[in-house]
Amino acid sequence: MTQPFNVLFVCRQNAARSQMAQVLLTALGRRRFVSYSAGTEPAADIHPLTLETIRNAGLPTSGLYPKGLAEFASAEAPRLDFVFTVCDELEGCVLPILGRPVTAHWPIPDPVPARGSHAEVAAVFADSFRLMRRRIELFVELPLAGLDRLTMQQHLDRIGAA
Structure with a gap:
Protein backbone atom coordinates (compact mmCIF):
# COMPACT_ATOMS: atom_id res chain seq x y z
CA MET A 1 0.00 0.00 0.00
CA THR A 2 1.22 3.50 -0.76
CA GLN A 3 1.47 6.28 1.79
CA PRO A 4 -2.02 7.47 2.82
CA PHE A 5 -3.19 10.92 1.74
CA ASN A 6 -3.52 13.53 4.51
CA VAL A 7 -6.81 15.42 4.26
CA LEU A 8 -7.95 18.46 6.26
CA PHE A 9 -11.56 19.65 6.45
CA VAL A 10 -11.99 23.26 7.55
CA CYS A 11 -15.00 25.26 8.69
CA ARG A 12 -15.31 28.22 10.97
CA GLN A 13 -16.02 26.58 14.35
CA ASN A 14 -15.00 22.95 13.79
CA ALA A 15 -18.11 21.98 15.74
CA ALA A 16 -20.25 20.18 13.11
CA ARG A 17 -19.55 19.81 9.37
CA SER A 18 -15.77 19.44 9.44
CA GLN A 19 -16.00 16.96 12.32
CA MET A 20 -18.55 14.92 10.37
CA ALA A 21 -16.27 14.94 7.32
CA GLN A 22 -13.26 13.81 9.36
CA VAL A 23 -15.15 10.85 10.80
CA LEU A 24 -16.71 9.91 7.47
CA LEU A 25 -13.43 9.91 5.57
CA THR A 26 -11.81 7.81 8.29
CA ALA A 27 -14.69 5.31 8.05
CA LEU A 28 -15.07 5.23 4.26
CA GLY A 29 -11.50 5.81 3.14
CA ARG A 30 -10.29 2.21 3.31
CA ARG A 31 -7.12 3.34 5.13
CA ARG A 32 -6.07 5.35 2.05
CA PHE A 33 -6.53 8.60 3.97
CA VAL A 34 -5.65 10.18 7.29
CA SER A 35 -8.32 12.76 8.00
CA TYR A 36 -8.23 15.87 10.16
CA SER A 37 -10.52 18.80 10.85
CA ALA A 38 -9.99 22.33 12.09
CA GLY A 39 -11.71 25.66 12.46
CA THR A 40 -10.70 29.23 11.75
CA GLU A 41 -12.42 30.21 15.04
CA PRO A 42 -12.82 26.90 16.89
CA ALA A 43 -15.75 26.51 19.25
CA ALA A 44 -15.26 25.44 22.85
CA ASP A 45 -17.05 22.14 22.21
CA ILE A 46 -18.41 20.02 19.41
CA HIS A 47 -22.15 20.54 19.03
CA PRO A 48 -23.99 17.72 20.87
CA LEU A 49 -26.11 16.94 17.80
CA THR A 50 -22.94 16.48 15.74
CA LEU A 51 -21.88 13.75 18.13
CA GLU A 52 -25.40 12.27 18.19
CA THR A 53 -25.56 12.24 14.37
CA ILE A 54 -22.19 10.52 14.06
CA ARG A 55 -23.14 7.92 16.68
CA ASN A 56 -26.50 7.32 15.00
CA ALA A 57 -24.53 6.37 11.88
CA GLY A 58 -22.66 3.78 13.93
CA LEU A 59 -19.38 5.69 13.82
CA PRO A 60 -17.06 6.49 16.75
CA THR A 61 -16.74 9.93 18.31
CA SER A 62 -13.91 9.32 20.77
CA GLY A 63 -11.01 11.71 20.46
CA LEU A 64 -12.96 14.40 18.62
CA TYR A 65 -12.53 18.00 19.76
CA PRO A 66 -12.51 21.42 18.09
CA LYS A 67 -9.07 22.33 16.77
CA GLY A 68 -7.65 25.52 15.36
CA LEU A 69 -5.74 25.90 12.11
CA ALA A 70 -2.52 26.64 14.01
CA GLU A 71 -2.15 22.88 14.55
CA PHE A 72 -1.70 22.52 10.78
CA ALA A 73 0.47 25.57 10.09
CA SER A 74 3.66 24.53 11.84
CA ALA A 75 6.67 22.64 10.53
CA GLU A 76 5.69 19.69 12.74
CA ALA A 77 2.20 19.44 11.23
CA PRO A 78 1.41 16.62 8.84
CA ARG A 79 2.03 17.46 5.18
CA LEU A 80 -1.44 17.90 3.77
CA ASP A 81 -2.38 16.53 0.37
CA PHE A 82 -5.93 17.91 0.31
CA ASP A 88 -19.71 29.26 2.61
CA GLU A 89 -17.82 31.99 4.47
CA LEU A 90 -14.48 30.29 3.76
CA GLU A 91 -14.84 30.20 -0.02
CA GLY A 92 -11.71 31.72 -1.51
CA CYS A 93 -10.15 32.19 1.93
CA VAL A 94 -6.37 31.82 2.06
CA LEU A 95 -5.59 29.39 4.85
CA PRO A 96 -2.25 29.34 6.71
CA ILE A 97 -1.36 25.84 5.48
CA LEU A 98 2.18 24.81 4.58
CA GLY A 99 2.94 23.12 1.27
CA ARG A 100 0.77 22.95 -1.82
CA PRO A 101 -2.25 20.81 -1.01
CA VAL A 102 -5.00 20.45 -3.57
CA THR A 103 -7.88 22.58 -2.28
CA ALA A 104 -11.59 22.58 -2.98
CA PRO A 111 -26.80 22.92 10.89
CA VAL A 112 -25.79 24.65 14.15
CA PRO A 113 -28.17 27.64 13.86
CA ALA A 114 -31.18 25.37 13.16
CA ARG A 115 -34.07 25.87 15.56
CA GLY A 116 -37.14 23.82 16.36
CA SER A 117 -37.87 20.63 18.23
CA HIS A 118 -35.08 18.18 18.91
CA ALA A 119 -36.34 16.00 16.03
CA GLU A 120 -36.44 18.97 13.63
CA VAL A 121 -32.93 20.12 14.47
CA ALA A 122 -31.61 16.55 14.42
CA ALA A 123 -33.06 16.21 10.90
CA VAL A 124 -31.06 19.26 9.78
CA PHE A 125 -27.87 17.71 11.18
CA ALA A 126 -28.73 14.41 9.48
CA ASP A 127 -29.18 16.23 6.14
CA SER A 128 -25.74 17.83 6.47
CA PHE A 129 -24.26 14.45 7.34
CA ARG A 130 -25.88 12.77 4.30
CA LEU A 131 -24.62 15.46 1.94
CA MET A 132 -21.11 15.19 3.37
CA ARG A 133 -21.25 11.41 3.17
CA ARG A 134 -22.15 11.55 -0.53
CA ARG A 135 -19.22 13.88 -1.26
CA ILE A 136 -16.81 11.68 0.69
CA GLU A 137 -18.08 8.60 -1.16
CA LEU A 138 -17.38 10.29 -4.50
CA PHE A 139 -13.96 11.47 -3.31
CA VAL A 140 -12.75 8.04 -2.14
CA GLU A 141 -13.71 6.51 -5.50
CA LEU A 142 -11.43 8.86 -7.46
CA PRO A 143 -8.30 7.20 -8.88
CA LEU A 144 -6.12 9.81 -7.16
CA ALA A 145 -2.75 8.28 -8.02
CA GLY A 146 -3.60 8.36 -11.72
CA LEU A 147 -4.85 11.94 -11.95
CA ASP A 148 -2.82 15.02 -12.79
CA ARG A 149 -3.37 18.04 -10.55
CA LEU A 150 -5.67 19.90 -12.99
CA THR A 151 -7.92 16.88 -13.62
CA MET A 152 -8.05 16.16 -9.90
CA GLN A 153 -9.03 19.78 -9.22
CA GLN A 154 -11.84 19.54 -11.76
CA HIS A 155 -13.19 16.38 -10.14
CA LEU A 156 -13.03 17.89 -6.66
CA ASP A 157 -14.77 21.08 -7.81
CA ARG A 158 -17.56 19.01 -9.37
CA ILE A 159 -17.99 17.05 -6.14
CA GLY A 160 -18.31 20.32 -4.22
CA ALA A 161 -20.93 21.62 -6.63
CA ALA A 162 -23.03 18.45 -6.45
Missing part, protein backbone atom coordinates in the same frame (compact mmCIF):
# COMPACT_ATOMS: atom_id res chain seq x y z
CA VAL A 83 -7.73 20.75 2.11
CA PHE A 84 -11.50 21.13 1.82
CA THR A 85 -13.42 24.13 3.12
CA VAL A 86 -16.97 23.14 4.01
CA CYS A 87 -18.69 26.41 4.89
CA HIS A 105 -14.66 24.28 -1.61
CA TRP A 106 -17.43 21.87 -0.57
CA PRO A 107 -20.02 24.14 1.09
CA ILE A 108 -22.67 22.54 3.23
CA PRO A 109 -25.33 24.54 5.08
CA ASP A 110 -24.44 25.00 8.74
Whole structure:
Protein backbone atom coordinates (compact mmCIF):
# COMPACT_ATOMS: atom_id res chain seq x y z
CA MET A 1 0.00 0.00 0.00
CA THR A 2 1.22 3.50 -0.76
CA GLN A 3 1.47 6.28 1.79
CA PRO A 4 -2.02 7.47 2.82
CA PHE A 5 -3.19 10.92 1.74
CA ASN A 6 -3.52 13.53 4.51
CA VAL A 7 -6.81 15.42 4.26
CA LEU A 8 -7.95 18.46 6.26
CA PHE A 9 -11.56 19.65 6.45
CA VAL A 10 -11.99 23.26 7.55
CA CYS A 11 -15.00 25.26 8.69
CA ARG A 12 -15.31 28.22 10.97
CA GLN A 13 -16.02 26.58 14.35
CA ASN A 14 -15.00 22.95 13.79
CA ALA A 15 -18.11 21.98 15.74
CA ALA A 16 -20.25 20.18 13.11
CA ARG A 17 -19.55 19.81 9.37
CA SER A 18 -15.77 19.44 9.44
CA GLN A 19 -16.00 16.96 12.32
CA MET A 20 -18.55 14.92 10.37
CA ALA A 21 -16.27 14.94 7.32
CA GLN A 22 -13.26 13.81 9.36
CA VAL A 23 -15.15 10.85 10.80
CA LEU A 24 -16.71 9.91 7.47
CA LEU A 25 -13.43 9.91 5.57
CA THR A 26 -11.81 7.81 8.29
CA ALA A 27 -14.69 5.31 8.05
CA LEU A 28 -15.07 5.23 4.26
CA GLY A 29 -11.50 5.81 3.14
CA ARG A 30 -10.29 2.21 3.31
CA ARG A 31 -7.12 3.34 5.13
CA ARG A 32 -6.07 5.35 2.05
CA PHE A 33 -6.53 8.60 3.97
CA VAL A 34 -5.65 10.18 7.29
CA SER A 35 -8.32 12.76 8.00
CA TYR A 36 -8.23 15.87 10.16
CA SER A 37 -10.52 18.80 10.85
CA ALA A 38 -9.99 22.33 12.09
CA GLY A 39 -11.71 25.66 12.46
CA THR A 40 -10.70 29.23 11.75
CA GLU A 41 -12.42 30.21 15.04
CA PRO A 42 -12.82 26.90 16.89
CA ALA A 43 -15.75 26.51 19.25
CA ALA A 44 -15.26 25.44 22.85
CA ASP A 45 -17.05 22.14 22.21
CA ILE A 46 -18.41 20.02 19.41
CA HIS A 47 -22.15 20.54 19.03
CA PRO A 48 -23.99 17.72 20.87
CA LEU A 49 -26.11 16.94 17.80
CA THR A 50 -22.94 16.48 15.74
CA LEU A 51 -21.88 13.75 18.13
CA GLU A 52 -25.40 12.27 18.19
CA THR A 53 -25.56 12.24 14.37
CA ILE A 54 -22.19 10.52 14.06
CA ARG A 55 -23.14 7.92 16.68
CA ASN A 56 -26.50 7.32 15.00
CA ALA A 57 -24.53 6.37 11.88
CA GLY A 58 -22.66 3.78 13.93
CA LEU A 59 -19.38 5.69 13.82
CA PRO A 60 -17.06 6.49 16.75
CA THR A 61 -16.74 9.93 18.31
CA SER A 62 -13.91 9.32 20.77
CA GLY A 63 -11.01 11.71 20.46
CA LEU A 64 -12.96 14.40 18.62
CA TYR A 65 -12.53 18.00 19.76
CA PRO A 66 -12.51 21.42 18.09
CA LYS A 67 -9.07 22.33 16.77
CA GLY A 68 -7.65 25.52 15.36
CA LEU A 69 -5.74 25.90 12.11
CA ALA A 70 -2.52 26.64 14.01
CA GLU A 71 -2.15 22.88 14.55
CA PHE A 72 -1.70 22.52 10.78
CA ALA A 73 0.47 25.57 10.09
CA SER A 74 3.66 24.53 11.84
CA ALA A 75 6.67 22.64 10.53
CA GLU A 76 5.69 19.69 12.74
CA ALA A 77 2.20 19.44 11.23
CA PRO A 78 1.41 16.62 8.84
CA ARG A 79 2.03 17.46 5.18
CA LEU A 80 -1.44 17.90 3.77
CA ASP A 81 -2.38 16.53 0.37
CA PHE A 82 -5.93 17.91 0.31
CA VAL A 83 -7.73 20.75 2.11
CA PHE A 84 -11.50 21.13 1.82
CA THR A 85 -13.42 24.13 3.12
CA VAL A 86 -16.97 23.14 4.01
CA CYS A 87 -18.69 26.41 4.89
CA ASP A 88 -19.71 29.26 2.61
CA GLU A 89 -17.82 31.99 4.47
CA LEU A 90 -14.48 30.29 3.76
CA GLU A 91 -14.84 30.20 -0.02
CA GLY A 92 -11.71 31.72 -1.51
CA CYS A 93 -10.15 32.19 1.93
CA VAL A 94 -6.37 31.82 2.06
CA LEU A 95 -5.59 29.39 4.85
CA PRO A 96 -2.25 29.34 6.71
CA ILE A 97 -1.36 25.84 5.48
CA LEU A 98 2.18 24.81 4.58
CA GLY A 99 2.94 23.12 1.27
CA ARG A 100 0.77 22.95 -1.82
CA PRO A 101 -2.25 20.81 -1.01
CA VAL A 102 -5.00 20.45 -3.57
CA THR A 103 -7.88 22.58 -2.28
CA ALA A 104 -11.59 22.58 -2.98
CA HIS A 105 -14.66 24.28 -1.61
CA TRP A 106 -17.43 21.87 -0.57
CA PRO A 107 -20.02 24.14 1.09
CA ILE A 108 -22.67 22.54 3.23
CA PRO A 109 -25.33 24.54 5.08
CA ASP A 110 -24.44 25.00 8.74
CA PRO A 111 -26.80 22.92 10.89
CA VAL A 112 -25.79 24.65 14.15
CA PRO A 113 -28.17 27.64 13.86
CA ALA A 114 -31.18 25.37 13.16
CA ARG A 115 -34.07 25.87 15.56
CA GLY A 116 -37.14 23.82 16.36
CA SER A 117 -37.87 20.63 18.23
CA HIS A 118 -35.08 18.18 18.91
CA ALA A 119 -36.34 16.00 16.03
CA GLU A 120 -36.44 18.97 13.63
CA VAL A 121 -32.93 20.12 14.47
CA ALA A 122 -31.61 16.55 14.42
CA ALA A 123 -33.06 16.21 10.90
CA VAL A 124 -31.06 19.26 9.78
CA PHE A 125 -27.87 17.71 11.18
CA ALA A 126 -28.73 14.41 9.48
CA ASP A 127 -29.18 16.23 6.14
CA SER A 128 -25.74 17.83 6.47
CA PHE A 129 -24.26 14.45 7.34
CA ARG A 130 -25.88 12.77 4.30
CA LEU A 131 -24.62 15.46 1.94
CA MET A 132 -21.11 15.19 3.37
CA ARG A 133 -21.25 11.41 3.17
CA ARG A 134 -22.15 11.55 -0.53
CA ARG A 135 -19.22 13.88 -1.26
CA ILE A 136 -16.81 11.68 0.69
CA GLU A 137 -18.08 8.60 -1.16
CA LEU A 138 -17.38 10.29 -4.50
CA PHE A 139 -13.96 11.47 -3.31
CA VAL A 140 -12.75 8.04 -2.14
CA GLU A 141 -13.71 6.51 -5.50
CA LEU A 142 -11.43 8.86 -7.46
CA PRO A 143 -8.30 7.20 -8.88
CA LEU A 144 -6.12 9.81 -7.16
CA ALA A 145 -2.75 8.28 -8.02
CA GLY A 146 -3.60 8.36 -11.72
CA LEU A 147 -4.85 11.94 -11.95
CA ASP A 148 -2.82 15.02 -12.79
CA ARG A 149 -3.37 18.04 -10.55
CA LEU A 150 -5.67 19.90 -12.99
CA THR A 151 -7.92 16.88 -13.62
CA MET A 152 -8.05 16.16 -9.90
CA GLN A 153 -9.03 19.78 -9.22
CA GLN A 154 -11.84 19.54 -11.76
CA HIS A 155 -13.19 16.38 -10.14
CA LEU A 156 -13.03 17.89 -6.66
CA ASP A 157 -14.77 21.08 -7.81
CA ARG A 158 -17.56 19.01 -9.37
CA ILE A 159 -17.99 17.05 -6.14
CA GLY A 160 -18.31 20.32 -4.22
CA ALA A 161 -20.93 21.62 -6.63
CA ALA A 162 -23.03 18.45 -6.45
